[in-house]
Amino acid sequence: MIILGAAFEYWMFYYVGRFVGGMMGGLGGMMGGFGYGYGPALVLSLTVVGIICGALVVVGAAMIRARPGEHVAWGVVVLVFSLVSFVDTGGLYVGAILGVIGGAFALGYRRPP
Numbered sequence: 001m002i003i004l005g006a007a008f009e010y011w012m013f014y015y016v017g018r019f020v021g022g023m024m025g026g027l028g029g030m031m032g033g034f035g036y037g038y039g040p041a042l043v044l045s046l047t048v049v050g051i052i053c054g055a056l057v058v059v060g061a062a063m064i065r066a067r068p069g070e071h072v073a074w075g076v077v078v079l080v081f082s083l084v085s086f087v088d089t090g091g092l093y094v095g096a097i098l099g100v101i102g103g104a105f106a107l108g109y110r111r112p113p
Contacts (some may be wrong), residue, residue: 001095002057002085006050009089013043050088056081057099064106075106 060077063070082090082099090096 001091001098002054002082002088003051003091004054005091005095006047006054006088008092009050010043010047014040046088050085050090053081053085053088054091054095057085057095061102068109071106071109075103075109077103078106079103 057078060074060081063074064078067074078099080103082096082103085091085096085099086093090099
């Protein structure tokens with residue numbers, strides 16, 4: 001969800017923003033003609049942050065599944081990068097919240113006796 005949210009955000013701000021900016025007669029005209037007043041570098045950097053965080057959350061979740069003995073280390077990875085993904089809306093916040101919950105479960109896991 002975090003990766004999909006980053007791609008959606010890029011599409012929303014870049015393509016839709018440019019279309020609306022052109023239709024509204026320069027909605028982002030003072031900011032370089034980019035829709036909603038966001039610069040292309042900002043939108044691209046937030047998208048890259050979202051994709052990297054999403055990929056690391058997926059890798060961390062897969063490693064928790066593959067190596068349950070290292071659940072604390074990979075739980076920290078999932079938790080940290082889920083929190084960092086809030087910078088880029090974290091998959092419309094749902095992906096980041098689910099990542100935080102999953103990371104917390106991984107940290108709190110205790111093996112049955």
